[in-house]
Amino acid sequence: MKLLIRNELAVNVGRASARQIGLKADLQSGIKYTGSITAYLDGIGLLGPGLDNWLAARPILAGAAAYESRPLVVAAPQSLPPAERRRTGLVVRIALAVAQQAIAAGQLDAKQLATVFSSSGADNDNCDALCKVLATEDRHISPTRFHNSVHNAPAGYWGIASGAMTPATVLCAHDGSFGAGLLEALTQVTVEGWGTLLIAYDMPYPEPLHAKRPLPAAFGIALALMPERSAHSLARIELSLVDTAPDALADPALEALRLAIPAARGLPLLQAVAREEACRVVLDYLEPLRLAVAVELCP
Amino acid sequence: MTPLQLTHFTASSCLGHGLDATLAALRAHKTGLAPCTFETVTDLVTHIGEVAAVDQMSLPAALASFDCRNNRLAWLGLQQDGFSDAVEAAIARHGCRRVGVLLGTSTSGILQTEQAYRRRDPGCLDSSGGALPGDFHYRTTHNTYSVADFVRSHFKLEGPAVVVSTACSSSAKVFASAARMIAAGLIDAAIVGGVDSLCLTTLYGFNSLELLSPEPCRPFDAARKGISIGEAAAFILLERPAGNLDADAVLLLGTGESSDAHHMSSPHPEGLGARMAMAAALKAAGLCAADIDYINLHGTATPSNDAAEGRAVATLFGDAVPCSSTKGATGHTLGAAGGLEAIISALALQQGFMPGGVNTRQLDPGIPIHYLTANQDIALKDSDPLGAKTPVESYAPRRVLSNAFGFGGTNCSLILGRAQ
Numbered sequence: 001m002k003l004l005i006r007n008e009l010a011v012n013v014g015r016a017s018a019r020q021i022g023l024k025a026d027l028q029s030g031i032k033y034t035g036s037i038t039a040y041l042d043g044i045g046l047l048g049p050g051l052d053n054w055l056a057a058r059p060i061l062a063g064a065a066a067y068e069s070r071p072l073v074v075a076a077p078q079s080l081p082p083a084e085r086r087r088t089g090l091v092v093r094i095a096l097a098v099a100q101q102a103i104a105a106g107q108l109d110a111k112q113l114a115t116v117f118s119s120s121g122a123d124n125d126n127c128d129a130l131c132k133v134l135a136t137e138d139r140h141i142s143p144t145r146f147h148n149s150v151h152n153a154p155a156g157y158w159g160i161a162s163g164a165m166t167p168a169t170v171l172c173a174h175d176g177s178f179g180a181g182l183l184e185a186l187t188q189v190t191v192e193g194w195g196t197l198l199i200a201y202d203m204p205y206p207e208p209l210h211a212k213r214p215l216p217a218a219f220g221i222a223l224a225l226m227p228e229r230s231a232h233s234l235a236r237i238e239l240s241l242v243d244t245a246p247d248a249l250a251d252p253a254l255e256a257l258r259l260a261i262p263a264a265r266g267l268p269l270l271q272a273v274a275r276e277e278a279c280r281v282v283l284d285y286l287e288p289l290r291l292a293v294a295v296e297l298c299p
Numbered sequence: 300m301t302p303l304q305l306t307h308f309t310a311s312s313c314l315g316h317g318l319d320a321t322l323a324a325l326r327a328h329k330t331g332l333a334p335c336t337f338e339t340v341t342d343l344v345t346h347i348g349e350v351a352a353v354d355q356m357s358l359p360a361a362l363a364s365f366d367c368r369n370n371r372l373a374w375l376g377l378q379q380d381g382f383s384d385a386v387e388a389a390i391a392r393h394g395c396r397r398v399g400v401l402l403g404t405s406t407s408g409i410l411q412t413e414q415a416y417r418r419r420d421p422g423c424l425d426s427s428g429g430a431l432p433g434d435f436h437y438r439t440t441h442n443t444y445s446v447a448d449f450v451r452s453h454f455k456l457e458g459p460a461v462v463v464s465t466a467c468s469s470s471a472k473v474f475a476s477a478a479r480m481i482a483a484g485l486i487d488a489a490i491v492g493g494v495d496s497l498c499l500t501t502l503y504g505f506n507s508l509e510l511l512s513p514e515p516c517r518p519f520d521a522a523r524k525g526i527s528i529g530e531a532a533a534f535i536l537l538e539r540p541a542g543n544l545d546a547d548a549v550l551l552l553g554t555g556e557s558s559d560a561h562h563m564s565s566p567h568p569e570g571l572g573a574r575m576a577m578a579a580a581l582k583a584a585g586l587c588a589a590d591i592d593y594i595n596l597h598g599t600a601t602p603s604n605d606a607a608e609g610r611a612v613a614t615l616f617g618d619a620v621p622c623s624s625t626k627g628a629t630g631h632t633l634g635a636a637g638g639l640e641a642i643i644s645a646l647a648l649q650q651g652f653m654p655g656g657v658n659t660r661q662l663d664p665g666i667p668i669h670y671l672t673a674n675q676d677i678a679l680k681d682s683d684p685l686g687a688k689t690p691v692e693s694y695a696p697r698r699v700l701s702n703a704f705g706f707g708g709t710n711c712s713l714i715l716g717r718a719q
Contacts, residue, residue: 130500131412140503146507149500151464157563169463169476183459208419213438241459286460
C-alpha cells in the first residue's frame with residue numbers, strides 16, 4: 001500500500017507543478033504554449049572509451065586534461081542477483097553503471113525515480129547471435145537470449161537491481177535517441193513533477209551488422225533530472241526545440257565520438273557543465289529539429 | 300490529466316483491415332487465429348493472428364528503402380478508415396512541426412534482418428559468416444525507430460518523433476508520452492499507436508520460453524496453455540478536445556505507468572505492478588474503481604500472466620466490473636497490443652458493447668473477476684430477459700480501462716471515456 005500512496009503523491013505533485021508553471025491556464029484559454037521544459041540536473045553518469053566516469057571525465061571535457069581513447073572495460077553490476085548478473089551483456093552493464101553513477105552523485109533513492117532508457121540499438125551481440133541461429137536449420141534459441149533481445153532489457157534489469165516500481169520507458173530514435181530521451185525525461189519532470197533518470201547508451205554490433213551500422217564503441221550517459229533544486233543540483237537546464245546546427249566538441253577525438261555514437265550526442269551538455277559556465281548548447285535530435293539547452297549553474 | 304480526444308483511429312489485425320472488419324468480427328464473437336504456416340515456420344505447433352495481404356503492399360517509391368514486413372503493415376494500416384486524410388487535415392490545422400509521431404513496436408523490421416542473414420554472401424565468408432546483402436537497409440528496416448521514421452517521412456512531418464519499445468506495453472505507453480508532450484506545449488497533436496509484425500525471433504523466442512499455446516489461446520480459461528502471437532497496425536490521432544464534442548467522441552482520461560521490478564519474463568506474482576498502473580490511471584483521470592464499466596484485460600493466456608492480472612484486478616475492482624481479453628480474437632500483437640486494444644475499447648464506447656472473450660470455455664475458478672465470455676451489446680438489451688432491469692452501462696460502457704503489461708515488467712493502463 002505504501003507504494004500506491006507514493007504513486008498518488010507523484011500524481012499530485014505533477015498537478016501542483018503544472019499549476020505553478022501556468023500550463024493549465026494556457027491550455028484552457030487555447031493559447032499555443034511554445035513549450036520550454038526544465039529540470040535540475042542533480043547527478044551525471046558517464047562511461048565511454050577513455051571516459052571512465054563523470055568525475056574522471058570532467059577535467060577532460062573542461063579542456064584541462066587531454067583526452068586519450070582506450071578500450072572500455074565494464075564490470076557486471078554487483079547490484080543484480082548472481083543469476084541475473086551472469087545473463088547481462090555489455091549493453092545492460094553500461095546502462096546500469098551510468099545509472100548508478102548518477103544516482104550516487106545526486107545521493108538519490110533509485111526507488112523514487114522514474115526512468116527513461118534510450119538507445120539506438122539494444123544488446124547488439126545478442127541480436128547477432130539470434131539472427132545467426134535463426135538462419136540455420138535448427139532454430140532452437142535459448143530463452144535467455146530471447147528475453148535479452150527486447151529493447152527494454154536494460155530497464156528490466158534496472159528494475160530488478162534497484163527495486164524501483166516507478167514508471168520506466170524505453171525509447172529509440174536512431175541517431176536522435178539521446179535527444180528523444182532528454183525530451184521525454186524533461187517532459188516527465190515538467191508535466192508530472194517526477195524525478196526522472198535519463199539513461200542513454202549504445203554498443204557496437206559485431207559483423208556482419210557492423211558493416212551496416214558502424215558504431216565504434218560502447219558509450220553511456222545518465223542524467224538525474226529533478227523538479228526541485230537540491231543541495232546536489234549542478235545546474236538548472238531548460239530545453240526548447242530549434243533548428244540551428246548542433247554544437248561540436250573542440251577536441252577532434254571527442255567530436256568523432258559524438259558524431260559516431262548516438263548516446264554521445266549528449267556530450268556538449270556535459271561539456272557545458274564541466275566548464276562551469278552558464279551557456280546555451282544545441283544538441284542533435286531529428287532533422288530538422290535540434291534541442292537548445294540553456295544551462296544555468298547552481299552555485 | 301487534461302483529457303485528450305482520439306479524433307481519428309484505425310486498426311488492422313487478423314480480424315481484418317480497418318474498423319468495419321474489426322467491429323464485425325468482434326460483434327460476431329469470431330477469432331482471426333489460424334494454424335501457423337508463416338514464412339518458413341513449419342516446425343511450430345501453434346496458432347497465429349496473421350494480417351491478410353501484408354506482402355501485397357508496396358510502399359511509395361520515395362520510401363522504398365523502408366520496405367519490410369513491419370512498414371508494409373504500417374502502410375496497410377494508414378490506408379484504412381481515411382486515417383491518412385485525417386492526419387493531413389491535422390497537419391493543415393497545426394503545422395508540420397506541431398504534430399508528433401509516437402509509435403510502439405517490439406521487433407520493428409527484424410524479419411528483414413533474419414532473412415538477410417540467410418542471404419549472407421558466401422563469396423566473402425569471414426568469421427561472421429559473410430556480409431549482408433547490399434539491398435539490406437539497417438536504418439529504415441531493422442532499427443527500432445524505423446516505423447516512426449517511416450510515418451514521419453510519409454507525412455513530411457518535422458516535429459518530435461520516437462518509438463517506445465517496452466515489449467507488450469509499448470503502444471499503450473505512447474499515449475502517456477504524447478499526452479505529456481501536448482501538456483508541455485511541445486506539440487498540438489500526435490499520431491500514436493503501434494505496429495508489430497510476425498517474425499522468427501518472437502515465434503521461436505516464445506517457443507523457447509514454452510509460452511506458445513498449441514491451440515488458439517484461451518485467456519482466463521482454467522486450461523489455458525499460453526499465447527497465440529498476432530500482428531497489427533493501430534493508429535490514433537490524439538488532440539486537445541474540439542469545442543463541441545459529439546456525444547460518442549472518445550477521450551483519453553488517464554494513463555498510469557509502473558514497473559514490476561521482479562523478473563525479466565515473469566510478472567510479479569501478486570500483480571503489484573499491474574495494480575499500481577491501474578491505480579495511477581484512475582488517479583490521473585480523477586476516477587474511482589466504481590466509475591469503470593469495462594476492463595479490456597492484457598490477458599495473454601499464459602498461466603502466470605492471467606493469474607497475476609486477475610489478482611490485481613480483483614484487488615482494485617472486486618468482481619463487479621465486466622472484463623475480458625480480446626487476445627482470443629486477435630492473438631497477442633505484442634508491441635501493437637496497447638494501441639489495438641485502446642481502439643477496441645474506443646469501439647466498445649462508441650458502439651455500445653463489451654466484447655466477450657473468445658475461445659474461453661471454462662473460466663479459471665481461481666481468478667475471482669467478472670470475466671465476460673459472451674458479448675454484452677446495447678443492440679441486444681431489448682431481447683435480453685433481464686434487459687429491462689439492467690442499467691444501460693451494463694451493455695454500453697461509458698468508461699473503459701485497458702491494460703498492457705510488458706515483458707521485462709513495464710506496465711501501462713489507459714482509461715478512455717465517452718464525451719457524454
